[in-house]
Amino acid sequence: MAMSSMRGLSVFISDVRNCRNKEQERLRVDKELGNIRTRFKNEKGLTPYEKKKYVWKMLYIYMLGYDVDFGHMEAVSLISAPKYPEKQVGYIVTSCLLNENHDFLRLAINAVRNDIIGRNETFQCLALTLVGNIGGREFAESLAPDVQKLLLSSSCRPLVRKKAALCLLRLFRKNSDILNVDGWSDRMSQLLDERDLGVLTSSMSLFVALVANNHEAYWSCLPKCVKVMERLARNQDIPQEYTYYGIPSPWLQVKTMRALQYFPTVEDPSIRRALFDVLQRILMGTDVVKNVNKNNASHAVLFEALALVMHLDSEKEMMSQCVALLGKFIAVREPNIRYLGLENITRMLMVTDVHEIIKRHQAQIITSLKDPDISIRRRSLDLLYGMCDVSNAKDIVEELLQYLATADFAMREELALKAAILAEKFAPDLSWYVDVILQLIDKAGDFVSDDIWFRVVQFVTNNEDLQPYAALKAREYLDKTAIHETMVKVSAYLLGEYSHLLARRPGCSPKEIFSIIHEKLPTVSTPTIPILLTTYAKILMHSQPPDPELQNQVWAVYSKYESCIDAEIQQRAVEYLALSRQGEALIDILAEMPKFPERQSSLIKKAEDTEADTAELSAIKLRTQQQTSNALVLTDQCPVNGAPQVSQLGMVLVPSTSNVNQNAVDQRVTQSNGNLSVVDSQDQAPIGDILGDLLSPLAIEGPPGVSSQPEVNGVPSHEVDANDALALAPVGDQESTVLPIGDIAERFQALCVKDSGVLYEDPNVQIGIKAEWRGHLGRMVLFLGNKNTAPLDSVQALVLAPSHLKSDISLVPEVIPPRAQVQCPLEVVNLHPSRDVAVLDFSYKFGTYLVNNKLRLPAVLNKFLQPIQVSAEEFFSQWRSLPGPPLKLQEVVRGVIPMSLGEMANLFNSLRLMVCPGLDPNACNLVASTTFYSESTRAVLCLIRIETDPADRTQLRMTVASGDPTLTFELKEFIKENLVSIPTAGKPPAPVAQQPQPNHQPIASSDPGALLAGLL
Structure with a gap:
């Protein structure tokens, strides 16, 4: 800034720094801004020096965090100054104060272009820096051709061409559709022959962006990239200033190898051989040294080379060298190097066949599992999990089980899950698998999810030889004084089904089995008690004719729970008590579970x-996986x-x-x-x-649960509530063929006060919603699930948004595969207050049926409310400032559904209207506050007062006030609608029995989770 030549600027900065508090600083800044504004009004009297000084002061004030809303024209005008000091100030201040959409930038385009095409290299660099920093569409349209000419010009100095390449990269990243890069293959090939490493490095950055966008157009540049790698590897013609700790331009090496990863393969044998020679040189020449900076540079090159080796899937010998090198890395002291070594071995394991070589380092990897750094422990766990097979499964799983006792709580769930998966995939025998899972439950019950013990039950049920062993192990664990509730569940299940196989063993008589299980009953939670009640019934069934003493003990338990408040426990107790009095008929009713159908775990x-x-995944693999739909x-x-x-x-x-x-x-x-x-x-x-x-794409295959009423309790599907017509409009005469399940109007009302749930369901499709709301913005994810074993065709989902909502929904695939789910994001912006509702126009074709549904989306007014607690002072000051219509509206509402004041408060809170107790002295009144957000109004405080009549709960007087007249009216009507018709939040849809459709595997649930959970 040349402070010594600008005394006024130096004095001002000193004054600001010497301020004792923020208020003094603000006063000093305001005084200076007033002085600058006055001087700019008399611009004719300003010298270039003074204008430059004042613009510098504006920039300094802006950097302190104050708004500078004037003087922009003066800053832009300095760009046209003939001398460098003024021009420099103009460029710097303009790039800092103005964004790409500012109107004043149009005034500077011609001046910037004149500097770009001029002869002054310093001015060219200033202009290129500004264009790159601003990067707006208008700049790209007007100046990109001139920047391209500078990059390709042989008469320009390397400094200018380097900046031109980086400027062009910035414009391409922001406006790839504007830049004309067609036919750039030859030009890039020419640029990659550049001898100046500065220009070459900048050009390579541009090349990486271009080839990432479309690698097919740049095949001719691939040999040039390999030549660049050869030049760097052999240290040919590399200036000293581009050598970093003895490594020739590590930045260029990394960029070049990254560019090569966008090409799927290297076909030419000579080019491939040259590239592998370079990679071999990098692998063999990299080692761990004491100098941290050199390590960082050499390892950056090394790990990019490893990524390229994996991408090219080269010969096994080079893979072996990579693993051997990484094996050295995981044994060093430096934690960052160990982490990178473990991470890259894991990646290599995923994409290449080097399991046997990696196994040589198993002991060191297990040692890393006990590292003080949790990041290294996680990478070690991932690597052990990936390298496990039949030959080393026992050793690895036993190590994981030992580590489980001391592992961090943050890792135990993942650790238990991976141990269970490995035990199932590579178990040498099923008894060992049962041992592992029971040890997992015993050591980390809180972190063992139910699907793990469900899987054990399936294995035991499907393998008769395993049943006595599993029952015996379960009996042994019950002898412990303190066991986890999950162990109680699995042990009770196994002993209930198979304890009769242990009858000849000591301590395994029916009475003893019942006694030891019943000891655990007081320690378990409510959901586990039904399992134990079923176990008692199974024990009685297996001991026919029963021991009278055992029978009386079981009956006493059932009698105790006949009046339990929990409906599940009560129902089981009543029914099992009745069933257990049927004598030998109990054997047929409670027969052993049949084998589970074979399916993927x-x-x-x-x-x-x-x-x-x-x-x-290499760059080309990532790109091929990209879909046009989100x-x-x-x-x-x-x-x-x-x-x-x-x-x-x-x-x-x-x-x-x-x-x-x-x-x-x-x-x-x-x-x-x-x-x-x-x-x-x-x-x-x-x-x-x-x-x-x-x-999650998983189906949880658990042991079946219980229902005491196997009958179908549904109502005919044609008896769909007439209110559903408000939310569903079938097309043509199809309404008699595919009808919705449940009350659609009630589903919609429930979603108006909740952020997740089921919007619609029929025999073929289930649509769920999960939403987030922040201010005037909302994001909903629509879960479109195909419930059939046949695909749904011609799927379309369009949002018909009212004028107050702006929506953007991602494209939906035209075909939803069998038993599949589509997650479809939907962005919503609230423009202004309104009670209108967006509609989802959803259609699909199944067989000969074309189904078209128009469903209301719960992007309603209260989703853009944010409850706020206000004090009495804040409430009454705002209330008095809004004297009457149209900002404050009052209405007597009749036909209100009778409710107590507490129920009304709960209703208001569910609608995001914060009830403020104690603000109204009348105990029969209710006061609430909230903040409404929209793009036009921003945040607006809303106040509501409800005056009730204790003698007549069907009427009340409501007053609504806000700073926006439209919002006041819409909010008043919205509250009135909800008082007359209370939302059915949490109420289950009416059960509807459906006739089976072709290829339809029914799901006995309306909840979205059941769609992928699968039938048992």
Whole structure:
């Protein structure tokens, strides 16, 4: 800034620094801004020096965080100054104060272009820097051709060409559709022959961006990239200033190898051989040294070379060298190097066949599992998991089990899951698998999800030889004084089904089995008690004719729970008590569970999905996987077979030709990002997260649950509520063929006060919603699920948005595969207050049926409200400042559904209207406040007062006030609508029985999680 020549600027900066507090600083800044504004009004009297000084002061004030809303014209005008000091100030201040959409930038385009095409190299560099920093569309349209000419000009100095390349890169990244890069292959080939490393490095950055966009157009440049690598590897013609700790231009090496990864392969044998020679030189010449800076540079080149080796999938000898080198890295002291070594071995394991070579380093990897750094421990766990096979599974799983006792809580869930997956995939015998899972539950029960013990139950059920051993191990664990509740569940299940196989062993008589299980009853939670009650019934069944003493003990337990407040426990107790009095008929009713149908393990499928997600993908692979749609498709095949049987958990297995509305107490297990949540069909929402399981492609194959009423309790599908016409409009005469399941109007009303749930369901499709709302912005994810074993064709989803909403929905694939799910993001912007509702126009074709539904979306007024607690002073000051219509409206509302003041407060809170107790002295009145957000109004405080009549709860007087007249009216009407018709939040949709459709595997649930959870 040349402070010594600008005394006024230096004095001003000193004054600001000497201010004792923020208020003094603000006064000094305001004084200076007033002085600058006055001087700019008399611009004719300003010398170039003074204008430059004042503009510098403006920039300094702006850097302090103050708004500078004037003087922009003066800053822009300095760009046209003939001398460098003024021009420099103009460029710097303009690039800092103005963004790419500022109107004043248009005034500078001609001056900037004159500097670019001029002869002064300094001015050219200033102009290129400004264009690159601004990077706007208008600059790109007007100046990109001139920047391209500078880059390709042989008469320009390298300094200018280097800046031109970086400027062009910036313009291409921001406006790739504007820059004309057609036919640039020859030009880039020419630029890659550049001898100046500065220009070559900048050009390579541009080349990486171009080839990432379209590698097909640049095949002719591939040999040139290899020549650049050869030049650098042999240190030919590399100036000293581009050598970093003895490494020739590591930045250029990294960029060149990254560019090569965008090409799928190298076909030419001579080019391929030359490239491998270079890679070999890098691999052999890199080692760990004491100098940290040299390590960083050499390792940056090395790891990029490793990525290129994996991308090219070269010969096994080079892969062996890579593994050997990385094996050295995981043994050094430096944690960063160990981390990179482990991470790259894991990546190499994913994409190449080097398992046997990596196994040589197993001991060192296991040692890293105990490293103080949790990041290294995680990478070690990933690597051990990836390198495990039949030959080393026992050793690795035993190490994981030992480590489980001391592992961080943050890692235990992942550790337990991976140990269970490895035990299942590579178990040498099933008894060892059972031992591993029971040890997992014993050591880390809190971190073992239910799908793990479900899988054990399936193995034991399907393998008769394993049943006595599993029952005996379960009996041994029950002898411990303190065991986890999950162990109680699995032990109770196994002993209930197979304890009769241990009858001849000491301590395993029916009475002893019942006694030791019943000891655990007081220690378990409510959801586990039904499992134990079923176990008691199974023990009685297996001991026919029963021991009178045992029978009386069991009956006493059932009698105790006959009046339990929990409906599930009460129902089981009543029914099992009645069933247990049927004598030998109990054997037929409570027969052993049949074998589970053969299907892919959910745990192994999870392993495969994880491997697919974490495998190192090269640039070309990533690009080929990109879809034009943002929708995420998740598939899962779930064959369903079997006749009705009562399982250990007691749920009736329904034949695949019927669709059962499960009992209100039927609980299902669904998957949510590796964790399990319980779904209560009475509430139709998971206790944890109703749509979390939709984010996971797994089907949880658990032991069946129980329902005491196997009958279909649904109503005919043609009796759909007439209110559904408000939310659903079938096309033509198709309404008699595919009808919705449940009350669509109630589903919509529930979603108006909740952020996740089911919007619509029919025999073929289920549509769920998960939403987030922040201010005037909203994001909804639509989960479109195909419930059939045949694909849905001609799928379309369009949003018909009212004028007050701006929406952007991602494209939906035209075909949803069988038993698959599509996640479709929808962005919403609230422009101004309105009660109008957006509509989802959803259609699909299934067989000969074309179904078209128009569904209301819950992007309603209260989603853009943010509850706020205001004090009495704030409330009354705002209330008095809004004297009357149209900002304050009052109305007597009649026909209100009678409710107490507490119920009304709950209703208001569910609508995001914060009830403020104590503000109104009248105990019969209610006061609420909230903040409304929209793009036009921004944040507006809204105040509501409700005056009730204790003698007549069907009428009240409502007053609504806000700073926006439209908002006041819309909010008043919105509240009135909800008082006259209360939203049915949390109320389950009416059960509807459906006739089976062709190729339809029914799902006995309306909750979104059941769609992918699969039938048991």
